[in-house]
Amino acid sequence: MLRDITLGQYYPADSVIHKLDPRVKLFGTMLYIISLFCFRGIVALLAATVFLFAVIRLSKVPFRFMVKGLRTIMILMLITAVFNLFLTPGEELVSFWKLKITAEGLKNAIVMAVRLTYLILGTSVMTLTTTPNQLTDGLEKALAPLSKIGVPVHAIAMMMSIALRFIPILIEETDKIMKAQMARGADFETGNLIAKVKNMIPLLVPLFVSAFRRADDLAMAMEARCYHGGSGRTKMKPLRYQKRDGLAYLTVTAYLGVVLVCRWFLPWPM
Amino acid sequence: MDAWGRGTVICMSIIRARQLVHEYIRRDEEGNVESISTALDHVDLDVKQGDFIAILGHNGSGKSTLAKHINALLTPSEGTLYVDGMDTSAEENIFPVRQAAGMVFQNPDNQIIASVVEEDVGFGPENIGVPTEEIWRRVEESLAAVGMTKYRHHSPNKLSGGQKQRVAIAGVVAMQPKCIVLDEPTAMLDPNGRADVIRTAHELNREKGVTIILITHYMEEVVDADKVFVMDSGKVVMQGTPRQIFSQVGKLKEYRLDVPQVTILADLLRQSGINIPIGVLTRQELVEAVLRAAQIS
Amino acid sequence: MSIILDKVNYIYSPDTAYQIQALRDINLEIKDGQFIGIIGHTGSGKSTLIQHLNGLMRATSGAIYFHGLDIYDEDFELRELRNRVGLVFQYPEHQLFETTIFDDVCFGPQNQGLTKEEAGLRAFEALRSVGLPEELYYQSPFDLSGGQKRRVAIAGVLAMKPEVLILDEPTAGLDPAGRDEILDLIARMHRERGMTVILVSHSMEDVAKYVDRIVVMNQGQVLYDGVPREVFRHYRELEKIGLAAPQVTYLMHELAAAGLKVDAEATTVEEARACLMEALTGVSSARRDIHRE
Incomplete structure (x- = not known):
């Protein structure tokens, strides 16, 4: 799927x-x-x-x-x-x-x-x-020059790379939750548009909850490894x-x- | 040195908690205090540099809160906590503390930041401003220490849970900490992954002299520790060698924990009048004890 | 009355470079009322296997019969199959979504087409059977502890009154007491309701203690299938594929090898104790056969 x-x-x-x-x-x-x-x-x-x-x-x-x-x-x-x-x-x-x-x-x-x-x-x-x-x-x-005028370039780049890492994980998770709800009789295919949107709730709520939990965990893990934004940071692969x-x-x-x-x-x- | 760690003797403790209290305060929408729960309740705890320590406790016993204190992710509500001689409540100590005491979390997916193994290991050193050449050296060394060099160019998504946890450990090792706190690192792993992670922790302890604080509820993982602390409702309720701890089967059950199967079996046999010594930990020990008992009878 | 798998194969991403055969010629018969443990290391195909049993995954080849009916037949109602074969996924608490625990448990029965009242009754019954205190029923499921959430999630499947209950590592991440509570709960469902239970687990100790049949999976195939003592007799082979017998089995084998006259095939602490008492004191009264209905 x-x-x-x-x-x-x-x-x-x-x-x-x-x-x-x-x-x-x-x-x-x-x-x-x-x-x-x-x-x-x-x-x-x-x-x-x-x-x-x-x-x-x-x-x-x-x-x-x-x-x-x-x-x-x-x-x-x-x-x-x-x-x-x-x-x-x-x-x-x-x-x-x-x-x-x-x-x-x-x-x-x-x-x-x-x-x-x-x-x-x-x-x-x-x-x-x-x-x-x-x-x-x-x-x-x-x-980088844009950061001089206040654009959070480092933060944007960090967000992009984290998103890239987590997209496959969240896709897999979506698959899992969908199956679990189907095992409880959920139907994601039939019905008109409104019914379909309503039927997505059992998928979307757990997915958001999970995404927030992951974000929370990840923020903590990054902090634990001394992350504090782009200042004073060196690069492994400059x-x-x-x-x-x-x-x-x-x-x-x-x-x-x-x-x-x-x-x-x-x-x-x- | 007196019981409070004061005195003229140089303190060997890497972790020293004195009457440490942590309260989670829950507020309603207006900001009024709704409830206060005490996660750590006047904890005194000393960890000697170079030891392998295990902290046991059921879910919600406060052991994860303690772990977060050691990494200065949380700061004491009351009492003090010194990590490598630094007071964690002082703002300026936060980064030195986090560097001295690294942390590995439970969920392997939610702590790997980069999309390539070696880049993730380099993340910590990058944050603390280590020069590029030095980062590479550390990454190589750390990956070798956890046996993951082969996977350095892989995506973390393609690794097993146990491998991901070892990458996470390498990421901490690369910051050259004196102490690593592992907060239930094996809870989401299968038996093979679990064994790999525990073996890695022991190797780091033995070969690099890193102090290990392993938080877990798998009893088999605790057997080889130097010292075990048992926590219950925010307090340290038992401490001692694994043998001392596991000889108190009844008490452990009270704290919602269990003991290795051989220890339970030895205990049951002793209760039935067989002459088995107290505190049997390994299969080998029980085999010998049973054979001795058989010869006597 | 049973589920029969006949030469079931499943291939992930067929005809690509990433092709993986997850199941190879699986032949199994799951009889009504059995308590089966499926063991195997990660990637052995056990999760894929259980998703075939309620039709969530469709075999690449082979047939599955539920009570004698081919589930891949055009006239066969897959929804009906999912009503009768309940599947509890790993970390089932991650699927909770309603504002109250009670509503969440009602989700399954309502999808079955029951009225609100009927679904409510089912939910009450299920929540009571998993031992959740009644004062929590109308609270948000997100405020519960890990163990409680998991019980609510299991209740969500139980409320559908399945004949077969499949659980994928229901104790993952729980502490020892939480683990025992969940396993005892499952064993009670089996005993009292005569439900067929399939338990996927990593823990040999748990499996040995509860189930009356073990299916060992390796590389998509069924390696062993039998009662626990029979299967754990192959403890050396199990080790080779990254599994192990329960600790006591090793102990008893070592004692037997050292010349002590014991039954080397004990798989639980209780069995080992009885048999050691007999060997050491010569009194066999201590021996209790473990009945597993």
């Missing part, structure tokens, strides 16, 4: 991409996304393709893992493509019944499909090669930029540069 849900699907491997500083991957992914939304022309598309597949290759993550992520958004992609295809005004190519396909529509549909696919593939390279912990570490360090991180930044910036140059000077055929 619920245990089939997997979160933070990290794919362990020993690759350059895995070793990169999570901040590089975060900023790199951001720049990559920007590039996807401003590319124009076949040359830029080519650059994006080469860049994406080179990174995938370097990450040593099997391509089928990447494609898995695509399956879930297939429907969304189809809908977007169909809307673009039929609803873009312009030069008519084919028409039947009340629908007509325009050249612009066709172009938009293809561009949208490519953008979405590349977007998913690119971001999944990041999630597949970075553990959730590295990600939160990266976020904490990257957003983030330090290596040479390869600099190179990675350079590569991504260069790639974005190419895409922008193409957008301004070689926008053909788009």
Whole structure:
């Protein structure tokens, strides 16, 4: 049942991409996304393709893992493509019944499909090669300047990493409580919406009680181990930029540069 | 040294409680006191550096409250508690006390913070500002001490209960405490996990000289302790060696505790007129006693 | 009248890298009125097994018959099965949710379609049988002590009047006195109501003291199935799979090996005492057979 849900699907491997500083991957992914939304022309598309597949290759993550992520958004992609295809005004190519396909529509549909696919593939390279912990570490360090203006960056990062640790535990617990209530004749499936919501009470109350108890226990355990917020804390795995991180930044910036140059000077055929 | 710990002799006690009282005050919505329950009732207790101590008591006898005091998670309502010579009621002592006396809790899931074993072990040292290289050294040493090095890159969610508890112990060991309080660490484990955790505690005591305070209600875990305290309704009602404690089967039953099966059997045989010495603790001892009795008859 | 398992297999996440066979060709017959102990270390499949008995989990292959009816038959009412086979999970107090103890115990009977009055009667009866003081009935279950909460949770299942009561480690986390109270309560249910009871436990001492049949699970299979003395005769094999016989069984084996004429198969303190008295004094009057109805 619920245990089939997997979160933070990290794919362990020993690759350059895995070793990169999570901040590089975060900023790199951001720049990559920007590039996807401003590319124009076949040359830029080519650059994006080469860049994406080179990174995938370097990450040593099997391509089928990447494609898995695509399956879930297939429907969304189809809908977007169909809307673009039929609803873009312009030069008519084919028409039947009340629908007509325009050249612009066709172009938009293809561009949208490519953008979405590349977007998913690119971001999944990041999630597949970075553990959730590295990600939160990266976020904490990257957003550190914000703590000067009073944003509790350390606390937010700590909350995120604790949530990541406890989500699987709470999912398992939900499963257990559901079964226990079903053994007492509870019904979680039938009935209309109101009945269904009402039937969730025997599941939700124990789940909240348990979550609060866990939170309480955990807070005490953290205190017992001298936790007192981010001040004066050292790091077991501090983030330090290596040479390869600099190179990675350079590569991504260069790639974005190419895409922008193409957008301004070689926008053909788009 | 007099009975109150005053005097010129250097005190060897790592834990010293004097007339320690803890009251839980329950208030209603307006903040008026609804009820007061006394969880610790004038407790006097001394633990010698390097000892393996067991504290027995049924649920609600006050033993967990005592444990939280030793870690300065709670502070005395009355009386005093010194941990490694530091008064736990002084604000500035809180972190040194927590560093000197580490704590392992009952629920293995609710005390592991990180998603990777080694990072969790490093959590305590990170909090007290240990330099990075030193953290790594301590993590390695602590994981080795509890026999979990093999699992250092694992997610805690994939470990068994006993393994999680050993990770929790490693997390405490990494802070290099003088004393570790284990608050019913085996209550949620299966027999194998239980044995592993108790063995680990004994090893730390023997090899690293860490004082262990084991709170439990499993009698078999107490047999090898240096000293046993029995608590009931917030008071220390019995103390002595395991043999002294377990020779009083009737009294233990009164405190809602029980004794190892061999001890009960030895007691029953003695009551039936067989010549068995008082305070039999292990199977070996009973076998010998029965064989001796058989030869005589 | 019984539950029969015929070649039951269960596989977690089949056809993936994480595939685990939790049950392998389980054949069991659970006769009416038996008091059965299921033992096995963590991951041996015992929890998976008991969830099959009330249809919460569905076997990957094999068949289960309840009173001669195939529970996987399309016409078979699984809800009805859950009414008749009560399952108390580990730490059952974690499932309490109502504002009062009484309402919580009513939850099961009301789901069975009983009227409010009938459900209330059942709740009263169940709460009385678990020995909860009446003045607590209308308090919040969250204010109780651990042992009391557990009794309320067990009452919640008892109120459904099941024919078979299955308990997954009902004494986990309780202190010795609390443990004895719960086990005595269960034994009384068995004795007085003739209920079939299945007790999943880690504690050999508890199992030996109460049950009349032990099923030992290992790696998803039934390793031994028999009366306690028979099963504990294999104490060396049990050790190999991370289990152990009760302490007294070891003691008696050691005494027998040392040449003392004793019944090496005693499994409870009481049996051991009787048999040692006989060996040491030559008087057999002390011997009391332990009847377990």
